Amino acid sequence: AQRVTQPEKLLSVFKGAPVELKCNYSYSGSPELFWYVQYSRQRLQLLLRHISRESIKGFTADLNKGETSFHLKKPFAQEEDSAMYYCALLNTDKLIFGTGTRLQVFP
Amino acid sequence: EAGVAQSPRYKIIEKRQSVAFWCNPISGHATLYWYQQILGQGPKLLIQFQNNGVVDDSQLPKDRFSAERLKGVDSTLKIQPAKLEDSAVYLCASSLELAGYSTQYFGPGTRLTVL
Numbered sequence: 001a002q003r004v005t006q007p008e009k010l011l012s013v014f015k016g017a018p019v020e021l022k023c024n025y026s027y028s029g030s031p032e033l034f035w036y037v038q039y040s041r042q043r044l045q046l047l048l049r050h051i052s053r054e055s056i057k058g059f060t061a062d063l064n065k066g067e068t069s070f071h072l073k074k075p076f077a078q079e080e081d082s083a084m085y086y087c088a089l090l091n092t093d094k095l096i097f098g099t100g101t102r103l104q105v106f107p
Numbered sequence: 108e109a110g111v112a113q114s115p116r117y118k119i120i121e122k123r124q125s126v127a128f129w130c131n132p133i134s135g136h137a138t139l140y141w142y143q144q145i146l147g148q149g150p151k152l153l154i155q156f157q158n159n160g161v162v163d164d165s166q167l168p169k170d171r172f173s174a175e176r177l178k179g180v181d182s183t184l185k186i187q188p189a190k191l192e193d194s195a196v197y198l199c200a201s202s203l204e205l206a207g208y209s210t211q212y213f214g215p216g217t218r219l220t221v222l
Contacts, residue, residue: 004149043110044150044198044213086149094163095211097149 002027002091006098013077014106021072021101023061023087032090033070035061036097039083047072047085057081077105109133111214113199119220125187128217132180132201138162140211141174141184142198150198156182186219194221 003026013019025031035047048056050063050070061072070087082105087098112131120126132139137158142150153172154164159179167174171190176182186193196216202209 009147043215046210088149094152094155095150097151099147099149 002089002096004087004089004096004098006087006101008101010102012104015079016076019074019077021085023070023098025068025089027089033063034088035072036086036088037083079105079107081105111199111201111212113214113217115217117218120189121222122191123188126189127183127185128197130182130199133212136201136203138202139176139182140200144196144198189221191221194219
């Protein structure tokens with residue numbers, strides 16, 4: 001069955017520290033993966049998608065098919081990165097979301 | 108451009124009552140989605156429309172939930188009768204087209220509490 005797993009409910013780091021938000025998936029076929037973010041009192045919004053191979057707000061994510069992972073990384077966290085992050089898998093035009101990881105960046 | 112609009116933002120009802128949510132997608136967006144997000148979980152797709160037709164409603168509890176998008180623009184989601192486990196945030200999203208690569212834009216959500 002198609003599934004997205006985010007093993008950490010909460011990740012706390014200090015400003016300037018590296019961040020890695022973990023995402024593992026289960027999918028038969030070639031996966032399309034996304035990271036969505038929800039800042040406090042804001043809407044859920046797309047952060048990045050793997051097919052674009054882009055860096056948004058300093059975040060990158062590399063698809064590792066061998067490890068079935070799509071971890072989100074940033075070398076130096078900022079306080080404004082504090083938010084809920086959801087990994088999502090595209091399955092025949094439907095998005096399957098993980099349970100989310102709350103990132104807290106302390107000053 | 109104006110974003111996806113939803114109303115009401117909050118709703119408190121007692122179990123066995125009925126409730127309806129409204130969504131206005133971004134102008135020109137053909138595809139509309141309703142998600143249910145229970146506390147501590149990620150959004151789960153309930154139903155997906157392409158214009159005024161249903162593309163996928165496989166996860167919609169059809170004995171109590173219904174949704175329509177009669178003119179291919181606005182949509183309503185109804186729960187009748189509500190159960191305690193329906194307490195959740197109901198998110199509406201829209202995208203330009205059906206293809207999976209079309210970015211989904213989310214509304215602010217409606218927080219439903221069933222007592």
